[in-house]
Amino acid sequence: MDDDNRPAGVLFDIDGTLIDSTYLHTVSWWEAFRQADHDVPMARIHRAIGMGSDKLLDDLLGPDRDRDGDQKLRDGHDSLYAAYWERLRPLPGAADLLRACAARGLRVVLATSAAEHEVAALRAALRADDVISEIASSADARESKPAPDIVAAAVERAGLDAERTIFVGDSVWDVLAAGKLGIGCVGLTCGGTSRSELAGAGAVAVFDDPADLLANFAESPLAKLD
Template sequence: MVEAVLFDVDGTLVDTTYLHAVTWWQAFRQQGHVVAMAKIHRAIGMGSDKLLDQVLPGGRDRDADDAMRDAHTALYAQYWGRLRAFDGAADLLRACKGRGKRVVLASSAAEPEMRALRAALDAEDAIDETTSASEVGQSKPAPDIVELALERAGVPAARAVFVGDTAWDVEAAERVGVPCVGVLTGGWARDELEAAGAVAVFDDPRDLLEKLEKSPLH
């Protein structure tokens, strides 16, 4: 029986993937790096440390890395007041909570950004616990966030399900032994998520909500 549902937030519950992509693109340009937007998109979902290694491999100056991170944070923060949750996202959280499951937001966002994401979700009554970047050593696809979310949920891996939108989510959950359900809202294809190991894939939170009783979350 599933006793807890762990949710990625960026790109899964709140429509942020392409905002992150474009603000990283701008941050890279500020430091003289011209990077194709598609390449950046494929790294969204990783933490900034791993994203930089993925997008800009090779030796880099630490000060320049910090400048790009700071620029991305500042550029992305301009959108915080306009973030929107996907259709059905809040209802999905409430449906899980109403069925007696622990609901944990397993995000590697920093605390100020997390507040903006929670405001966009507007589902505080359904959220039991959250995580943030400052609480773990490594970001996804490392399993640290999922491990912490499990700890906060207070259930073993076999009684939890993770919901995410990227192959990085699937990998992180798999490394902890938690099955991962995918949604297509982050721009990854169904067959890519399935090939990564997702146990089921749905179009979006509304689709998952409508099929909840037959999904791995039930």
């Protein structure tokens, strides 16, 4: 497809951006670490949420650790987090924001570090499949965020014009991943990362949550994509 004919679009992270799950991941990793005799403070875990599990483990346990236990840690997290799936809830205005983007002719794409088996639960909680064009997950990336692989895969799968694409995320890892491709990232503080941290990482604008972004859509970077 010629770049001039590629549509504009909005990429959305899911965890902490559209679904209120950041702290559930934090608690699940904390318990998984405890079960493996790793005492990692929750505050440190929270700041690593948004990376893929490989980079999260490097950050929290060190790159020189014995990696033989990594899969057990991942399995422990997955099992603990799965207990919350039926109770996952969208953040305020999440589905309405996606539908507003689609109504303006913007292609709506999910770009997440979540594994495929988690994505189905997140989509069920979000209830916006009717306007989601494509999904890129950890299976589509060689490296996880803050590497740009997932963002690049989402742009390519949806056939987007990268120069008319915005990424919406809640972590500094989202901002950094988008920035490596020259794609602007709108930050949301609903995942627990402060406005100053998101702006300092390079976010082109920061809002409280999807409802706040929707209420201020006309003044946001998303409006300039039309």
